Amino acid sequence: MLNFDTRTVPLNQQHDYWQEAISQVFVPLNCNLPTENPFLGVLETKQWTNLRLVAVKGQTQHVERNWHKIRKDTHDQILMSILLSGNMGINQNGRETMIQQGQFSFYDAYQPYDLHLNGSFDQLVLMIPRSIFQDRFGRIEILSARSFGKDHPLQRLVLNFSESLLSLPHELSLGLQDTLLDQYLDLLGCIVADTGQNQIEKPSKSTTLLQIKNLILQQISNSDLSIHDVAYHLQISTRYVSKLFQQEHTTFGRYLLENRLKQCKKLLCHPSFYPRSISELAIQVGFNDMSYFSREFKKYFGMSPKEMKKEHNLSKF
Known part of the structure; x- marks a missing residue:
């Protein structure tokens, strides 16, 4: 378990501390922060079976993953951010979207991306191995930098579930961890499938395959x-x-x-x-x-x- 809090270091070290923290917890990144101090940034991580959950609390910043960082350290992970409060812009694969409270989006750690966080925010980031992501949701090329959850009937349930995951004790058995994460991914999958049916390239083979897989699981x-x-x-x-x-x-x-x-x-x-x-x-x-x-x-x-x-x-x- 890795935890970081900028309030534990001197003001003149907070920017470097945060840059190192997010690169260690997620993937190597560039992070541009406002010049003024102090800066609030908190990371709390939980490793559940094959997935890592990270609670992130912070303030205005621009986060970038470029080809230089990718070549130095390749991670075959898909990241999902769900906003508990605040808003975030995501840019990847030529698409740009904005997510707000209760909405989520995916981005691929093996491709360049930009995250623009404006003002104070609170979010949960789920780090998903590519094989699990593809099995659950489909091809990341189709789904990255898109907004999911807005006005969906399950939006409130997913938001509450996300907040609950962060407060669960670390001592949960592997069986319970698997069960909870399965249920959580199932909820996300339902929203993705519904959104795909209505908005994402209706003839997309990936969307249809995701719907087939969800139906099989149901x-x-x-x-x-x-x-x-x-x-x-x-x-x-x-x-x-x-x-x-x-x-x-x-x-x-x-x-x-x-x-x-x-x-x-x-x-x-x-x-x-x-x-x-x-x-x-x-x-x-x-x-x-x-x-x-x-x-x-x-x-x-x-x-x-x-x-x-x-x-x-x-x-x-």
């Missing part, structure tokens, strides 16, 4: 879910669904299977589900053939469901 417990059901729901052809998954070097069936296995693993590793049988949990995520489930689970994770459940729950007690 219907994961339906053992009869098929590519025909998904195609019918989205009013597209099964051939087009297959083509979209081919672009990610997978298939509809493989994606569905892997997500069922991942969901089942999370349930097996969660203390709250320990009393329930493995077959119950497998059925809950859409499996109806236990032999097939056990075989695929071991093939994917390298251990049987029973071994997985025992290994993770022994560490909880």
Whole structure:
């Protein structure tokens, strides 16, 4: 856990201190601050499984990531900022957007970007590995520097959820961390999918694939879910669904299977589900053939469901 606060250093050191702090917590950056002192800047970090959450409180500044910084230190991360208060301008890939309280935006650490923060602000930044981002949301090239959440029915819920994540104790078990972050990413994904449907390049293949993935996750417990059901729901052809998954070097069936296995693993590793049988949990995520489930689970994770459940729950007690 890394925490920084400019109030802990002398006034004449605050600018350099903040420059070093944000470059250490996020990625190497240039930060231009107003010449006058004092400057308030606070960073509080939490590492949850594969994602890092950072609470940022600060004042007017211009943050830049350029090719020089990228070449010196490459980070395959996607950053998401959600404003709890204040406003921020984001510029990347030739697009520029402004986000305000309750809105969020993505930007790619592997591409140059500019952030313009005007006045006092409070935000949560989520650092997401590219593979997880692509699986959840789609291609960052389509989604970066766009504003999400304005006037969406889930905006208030996402804002409250964001504030709650920052106040949760660090001692939470890995199972609870996974569950909360899954729910949080699901909420963000719903907003992104809705926005994409209405505003972001309607014919975009990435947007359609994101909608397909969200539908699969929503219907994961339906053992009869098929590519025909998904195609019918989205009013597209099964051939087009297959083509979209081919672009990610997978298939509809493989994606569905892997997500069922991942969901089942999370349930097996969660203390709250320990009393329930493995077959119950497998059925809950859409499996109806236990032999097939056990075989695929071991093939994917390298251990049987029973071994997985025992290994993770022994560490909880």
